[in-house]
Amino acid sequence: MKRILVIRRDNIGDLVCTTPLIRALRLRYPAAQIDALVNSYNLPVVAHNPDLNLACAYTKAKHRAADESLIGVTWRRLRLMWQLRRTRYDLIVLANGGCLKRPLRLAKLIGAQHVLGFYDASVAGADLIDLRVTEPKPRSGHEVEHLFSLLAPLDIQPPAGPEVLRPDPAEQQRACDLLQAQTWYATRPTLAVHISARKPSQRWPVEHFIEVLKTLAAQRDVQFMLFWSPGDEHNPMHPGDDRKAAAIRAGLPADFPLLPWPTSHLQELIGGLSVCEGMLCSDGGAMHIGAALGLPIACFFGQSDVTTWRPWGVEHRVMQPASREVADVSCAEALAALDALWPAISARRAG
Template identity: 25%
Template sequence: MSRRRILIIRPDRIGDVILTTPLIREVKRTFPDSHLGVMVGPSSEPLLRHNPHVDSIIVDDPSGADAGWPGFWRQVGRLRSERYTVGLMPLPRERHAWMMFWAGIGTRIGVGGKLYQLLTGTKSVSRRKYIPLRHEADYVMDLGRRIGVVTKNLHPELFLTDAERAEARRWLEERGIDLSKPLIGLNPVSKNSAPNWPITRYRELAERLAARYQLYINTGMPGGTEAASLEGINGTVLLDAPPLRRLLAVTSCFSLLITPSTGTLHIAAALDVPTVALFCPLTACSPALWGPLGRNADVILPVPSYCQNECPGDPKVCPLDGTSLETVLSSVDRSLARG
């Protein structure tokens, strides 16, 4: 029997790719002799480095190196040359449905019921309007279940080398961090992917935390406005806009990470770093759907009266005013006490 060759396509954001790593692991566990390739976007590719379950990482950059029809057909040619027999597409994208079709991948499974899936003969799993509501990682695993995966293990995974961990420790220590003491990570950036505090509230939180703990603040992209808003805080405070692999390695050194619902939350969960996560109860933003899957996770929701009476109804503009500074600080103390 020829070796099974399986392709998983997940070209979107950091958190989405991390929540696909349980599928990657469980597919490889179920079919240990298979060749497993994963297609991702260029910004997410570093997440899969050193993953022992992945045999091939394929980067698809439709707005850059793989733009237009030439880029599309080049990718089709690569997939055809790698002779994939099964394709799993957790994020419905017309580009990738046709890509798998023209690459001759015999078994193609996606999500939902788009017209292009019908035209390409792509089989589908349904999320049934999110009723009952399950975790995104569980919905993603449904594609694996269609090909024979049986599991309840939804824990995400990221892999760091010993050299990367050692370099992160050295990098932090050179900047005045004493790793024998608690180091709090703070990620105030969500890029409008979920409700979030304004940066002024994060500065208040940082000032309170810095009076008691060492603090590392991820300010997002270099040159962003967040960095300027968080400068000049007294205490041992390190501002950084790290590349992704360094962010992973530095996060592994945290005693705790405070963050809204964003990719950095799932980085910490995958590395088993305790988290305090700011969430919203709206279905599309719910912790039941997007919550951290790591150990020692505290999820903080606004007080019910805020959501009932003042919710703007748009998670992209919600300032989470119903979540108080004191609630977050109390959660930090509880999490650190648990160790």
């Protein structure tokens, strides 16, 4: 296996959960060319991955910019497939949570001596997979473990290692410089507070965030970075939380030790989280990024499965009410979760 391509075209958290598989391939084949094909939205997750020789991306139609045509996006995708085909990969790894049609089509366009993936005879094109793994049903274990089971035909055995994520050095330095430039800055733990969540069931109320931040500031020597997706919450394509962030800031004293950090781009989110020591957030892509960066995490879970999607490889506390509505998590529960994590947060600051 001298040339290997890993295909993962899903959401942010899915790609983060794929990085232990990539690390295992690098350890198994240290001299191989190992590349990844992802979508343009997720590219920053693997752009600086030390286990990859090349991280390339294509743009999904729904992610194209306002000035990009569907024809242009399709043409660039086909050109990329042709370029990858010329590499003549020995192995393509379909790193998906199942046997899916679109990754199979990409693998067919690119071509390889072997294709490794979960096999399902009922899926069109599945016969392309010659290194076949039967997907367990029902699934059990974490997404990282589920993906890692794909590597059995290569004689790579569990356990899976930690997630791997490297921030863009310029973005990390920018976050560090802006944090240290604040009048209230001190060498104390910085808690990342991420307030955005795609699903309504995962959203925590503004007043709860305000109360928890005020209480923590009164009880501990701590400072905060406030993360959110910018924009209007009524935007059907890219809803944002500008109004929610503004309400939280308005509910705090003017001199409160909080740095607002809206993240229009994924590399801004990664760079900002990389200078923090702990995190309060809902289940989602940002949570998985925080885990890959090694942050202790207090996380709200709505209707997601905790076993499959909990933070991997880090100290964490999950808050999932019986109603599966994050709004029903009390401030006391959030404070208790952070209290339990504080030794790990303090140790990260000291380290």
